[in-house]
Amino acid sequence: MADDLTYGSGRGRWVLTATVLGSAVAQLDATVVGIALPRIGKDFHTDVASLQWVVSAYTLTLAAFLLLGGTLGDRYGRKRVFQIGIIWFAVASVVCGLAPTAGTLIAARALQGVGAALLTPGSLAILQASFSREDRSRAIGAWSGLGGVAGAAGPIVGGWLLAVGSWRWVFYINLPLAIAVVMITALYVPESFDVGSAGRVDVPGAAWAIVGLAGLTYPLIEAPNVGWGNWAIVTCLVVAVFAFTAFVITERRTRNPMLPPGLFASQQFVATNIVTFLVYAALAGALFLLPVALQQVSGYSALESGLAFLPVTALMLVLSARSGRLAARIGPRLQMTLGPIVAGAGLFLLTRAATDSNYVSGVLPGVLVLGAGLVITVAPLTSTAMSSAPGGHAGIASAVNNDVARAGGLIAVAVLPVVSGLTGDAYLHAHQFADGFRVALVVCAVMCVAGGVLAAFTIRNTLAAPEPVGSA
Numbered sequence: 443m444a445d446d447l448t449y450g451s452g453r454g455r456w457v458l459t460a461t462v463l464g465s466a467v468a469q470l471d472a473t474v475v476g477i478a479l480p481r482i483g484k485d486f487h488t489d490v491a492s493l494q495w496v497v498s499a500y501t502l503t504l505a506a507f508l509l510l511g512g513t514l515g516d517r518y519g520r521k522r523v524f525q526i527g528i529i530w531f532a533v534a535s536v537v538c539g540l541a542p543t544a545g546t547l548i549a550a551r552a553l554q555g556v557g558a559a560l561l562t563p564g565s566l567a568i569l570q571a572s573f574s575r576e577d578r579s580r581a582i583g584a585w586s587g588l589g590g591v592a593g594a595a596g597p598i599v600g601g602w603l604l605a606v607g608s609w610r611w612v613f614y615i616n617l618p619l620a621i622a623v624v625m626i627t628a629l630y631v632p633e634s635f636d637v638g639s640a641g642r643v644d645v646p647g648a649a650w651a652i653v654g655l656a657g658l659t660y661p662l663i664e665a666p667n668v669g670w671g672n673w674a675i676v677t678c679l680v681v682a683v684f685a686f687t688a689f690v691i692t693e694r695r696t697r698n699p700m701l702p703p704g705l706f707a708s709q710q711f712v713a714t715n716i717v718t719f720l721v722y723a724a725l726a727g728a729l730f731l732l733p734v735a736l737q738q739v740s741g742y743s744a745l746e747s748g749l750a751f752l753p754v755t756a757l758m759l760v761l762s763a764r765s766g767r768l769a770a771r772i773g774p775r776l777q778m779t780l781g782p783i784v785a786g787a788g789l790f791l792l793t794r795a796a797t798d799s800n801y802v803s804g805v806l807p808g809v810l811v812l813g814a815g816l817v818i819t820v821a822p823l824t825s826t827a828m829s830s831a832p833g834g835h836a837g838i839a840s841a842v843n844n845d846v847a848r849a850g851g852l853i854a855v856a857v858l859p860v861v862s863g864l865t866g867d868a869y870l871h872a873h874q875f876a877d878g879f880r881v882a883l884v885v886c887a888v889m890c891v892a893g894g895v896l897a898a899f900t901i902r903n904t905l906a907a908p909e910p911v912g913s914a
Contacts, residue, residue: 449577456630457572461565462585464528464623466592467616468558471500471535473596476733477748478609485609486544490859494663497730497855499548503555504562505848506655510648512563512842513700516636517643520564520571525627527560532620539613562844570828571634582828583766583821591758597733598755601748644700650689655852657682662856705842710830713900718823718843719850720893721782724886726851727858728789735879740799750805754813758820766821773903774822779894785815786890793883796876815890826901858882
């Protein structure tokens with residue numbers, strides 16, 4: 443039986459604080475690093491591919507281990523796995539800050555991703571398990587809105603840290619946040635399990651997922667440098683196809699799969715995750731390139747490029763909770779249709795950032811429209827993904843939705859520089875980068891619009907009530 447916490451209770455607020463801060467640490471780190479990329483590249487004398495790996499190493503392990511993290515939380519305790527993930531993430535963050543070489547930083551970022559994979563699905567599943575049915579949607583809406591604020595605040599925080607210190611502080615900032623989350627969780631968060639979980643953990647499924655994602659990511663990033671006919675590239679692609687095939691077969695045959703095939707019996711769940719993939723791929727690709735464009739093309743400082751995103755943060759802080767309440771009243775279809783289209787319009791407007799260095803005319807219109815699109819989209823998107831899956835699978839449903847978002851970002855960061863001609867040391871040449879940046883942002887805008895159109899035809903406003911989650 444769930445703990446039936448209420449949204450307005452003291453303990454309920456502490457539980458929400460712990461889960462928001464926990465997921466915020468992972469989301470903040472996914473975006474804050476983007477501001478630091480030019481400084482990291484210059485310090486380590488690296489090319490675009492190495493900068494891609496600084497981002498993709500984190501996203502790769504995060505995406506690869508998310509499903510396992512959700513399964514472990516459902517089976518061994520969501521609170522316990524959430525705390526382990528926070529501590530793991532904090533230790534890896536310190537290693538990132540101390541990294542003496544680009545290779546060490548990339549390896550430490552991969553370790554960070556594992557920690558994030560353990561804590562991220564648990565943060566949302568804890569809310570699903572702990573709050574009463576009446577307050578669950580409100581709690582999830584607040585979580586998604588405030589978590590979105592953390593992601594949007596990443597560039598601002600990164601710019602400020604670079605202005606007062608070095609890029610290494612981008613990682614050290616995670617330590618005090620992690621300590622606070624561990625303490626609040628220990629004091630206030632109830633433990634919960636999926637009472638239906640039994641048997642062994644699906645280690646083979648997790649292993650095939652890791653091999654498949656790694657085998658796909660390496661060719662996407664490295665092929666522009668060595669050629670698609672290179673033996674290592676071809677080998678990795680073959681391995682990726684084999685691994686993904688083996689993953690599907692394993693999940694269908696194993697008694698306790700970490701990705702239950704029954705989840706995908708819901709058209710609503712499948713459609714929501716496809717929209718998630720398109721929107722978050724576009725957002726990740728844009729946020730990877732935009733800070734570099736502002737600093738290398740338009741002459742912004744690191745702090746100025748971070749502050750450029752302030753309107754997005756402000757809009758999400760003020761309006762995200764209201765957006766979640768609106769979706770609960772009218773259903774998610776309208777917002778999931780309009781939101782991605784508005785966000786796509788914002789990304790299209792941001793193509794001007796590479797030609798107009800004036801913030802008010804070149805950047806602000808796009809940032810405002812993008813922020814409005816995210817406000818409309820994020821809360822109903824998250825709530826729909828959770829409510830369209832069986833409640834007993836809260837952890838794995840959260841993991842799947844997060845995994846889809848991270849996989850979209852992973853592929854976008856790997857592919858966009860290739861399709862837009864931003865390879866090698868292109869980020870050091872303003873005119874070359876500006877041309878490729880505009881192409882990339884148009885691609886991102888089209889992806890967002892496609893997500894909105896898909897939602898219009900597939901998302902329903904009437905959802906079955908989720909089943910209750912068992913807890914200890």
